[in-house]
Amino acid sequence: xxxxLRSFRVKNFKAIADSGxxxxxxxxxxxxxxxxxxxxxxxxxxxxQQTLLHGHQQALQRWGGFGHACxxxxxxxxxxxxxxxFSATFGAKTGATIRHxxxxxxDASGRILDMPVERIALPRNVVVDRSQxxxxxxxxxxxxxxxDLPNDHRDTLRQVWDWQFLSMHADAMGHPTPAHxxxxxxxxxxxxxxxxxxxxxxxGLDQNAFDGIVDVMGYVLPYxxxxxxxxxxxxxxxxxxxxxxxxxxxxxxxxxxxxxxxxALLALLRHPSPPPLIIIEELENGLDPRCVHLLVDEIRNAxxxxxxxxxxxxxxxxxxxxxxxxxxxxxxxxxxxxxxFRRPADSLAVQQWAKTYTPGQLYTMSVLERK
Numbered sequence: 001x002x003x004x005l006r007s008f009r010v011k012n013f014k015a016i017a018d019s020g021x022x023x024x025x026x027x028x029x030x031x032x033x034x035x036x037x038x039x040x041x042x043x044x045x046x047x048x049q050q051t052l053l054h055g056h057q058q059a060l061q062r063w064g065g066f067g068h069a070c071x072x073x074x075x076x077x078x079x080x081x082x083x084x085x086f087s088a089t090f091g092a093k094t095g096a097t098i099r100h101x102x103x104x105x106x107d108a109s110g111r112i113l114d115m116p117v118e119r120i121a122l123p124r125n126v127v128v129d130r131s132q133x134x135x136x137x138x139x140x141x142x143x144x145x146x147x148d149l150p151n152d153h154r155d156t157l158r159q160v161w162d163w164q165f166l167s168m169h170a171d172a173m174g175h176p177t178p179a180h181x182x183x184x185x186x187x188x189x190x191x192x193x194x195x196x197x198x199x200x201x202x203x204g205l206d207q208n209a210f211d212g213i214v215d216v217m218g219y220v221l222p223y224x225x226x227x228x229x230x231x232x233x234x235x236x237x238x239x240x241x242x243x244x245x246x247x248x249x250x251x252x253x254x255x256x257x258x259x260x261x262x263x264a265l266l267a268l269l270r271h272p273s274p275p276p277l278i279i280i281e282e283l284e285n286g287l288d289p290r291c292v293h294l295l296v297d298e299i300r301n302a303x304x305x306x307x308x309x310x311x312x313x314x315x316x317x318x319x320x321x322x323x324x325x326x327x328x329x330x331x332x333x334x335x336x337x338x339x340x341f342r343r344p345a346d347s348l349a350v351q352q353w354a355k356t357y358t359p360g361q362l363y364t365m366s367v368l369e370r371k
Contacts, residue, residue, distance in 0.1 A: 037339025
């Protein structure tokens with residue numbers, strides 16, 4: 001079983017002043033109104049990942065820099081004017097966890113600091129601070145030094161490399177893409193545009209896994225006889241997706257957006273070596289109820305073995321009905337404008353209501369908001 005992300009906390013990032021410690025299970029479903037802060041938490045997770053991999057300067061470019069990414073209500077302290085803070089706790093067992101903290105701040109003049117504040121809390125109350133080894137560190141100043149430390153615990157945090165974020169551009173996903181020509185594993189893009197190349201890589205890794213994906217698609221699309229990927233031989237090599245019916249072949253760009261979305265999600269969940277964490281924004285988009293139900297079953301199957309962990313955001317009462325209330329995290333906007341994250345199942349009142357009503361009904365009845 002892989003050590004999973006047990007909890008995450010972010011301060012002063014976009015709509016979030018302080019998320020508090022948000023506990024994450026094998027399956028976590030974030031639900032809340034538009035503008036409540038769901039996306040801010042997902043984007044905080046992705047910014048945390050990019051900060052570790054590439055440094056905070058590059059990670060914050062997506063938001064136009066620190067000034068735009070930092071919550072406008074961030075309070076200054078004596079050392080730095082403002083700062084964004086991330087704290088992630090990893091571990092398969094409650095008593096054996098690793099907590100990684102990293103903060104990006106500005107000095108008194110408002111200039112972003114070259115080196116982030118960073119520390120790791122290891123088992124047995126061992127704490128390592130970046131300042132203790134910074135003099136000997138030879139990586140880039142603004143990226144995490146944890147990956148280069150000579151200790152066994154770094155492999156836990158290295159899983160962050162493989163976190164998969166998915167917010168698909170389904171209308172463009174079926175088009176050919178340049179063929180992957182490096183001897184490395186193909187990673188599905190956040191927008192899903194390289195789905196054909198990703199499927200081709202799965203076929204090379206494990207044909208049985210690929211055939212399983214095709215079988216599930218055959219259940220959803222009974223008129224489809226085969227699914228294939230091929231690389232063009234002329235000019236710049238491109239990988240194309242094709243769906244075969246009885247008398248003709250349908251190119252990927254002619255498939256429905258729901259079909260390619262479903263295909264991408266199945267490919268991730270049935271991958272022979274799935275990402276340790278899969279984050280899917282608005283899972284239900286473009287999918288009929290039958291496909292939504294199928295995907296929830298696939299999520300359960302993928303997470304039961306401990307090889308992956310899934311985080312989903314949604315607005316759909318129907319999707320909520322397919323999960324247990326204990327999977328839900330309600331995101332609310334406080335009166336002061338900040339985002340609040342809490343688990344409705346912790347409320348005794350919600351526990352009583354859940355004996356009679358489904359999670360989707362509790363959401364539409366505003367019962368989840370009761371404490």
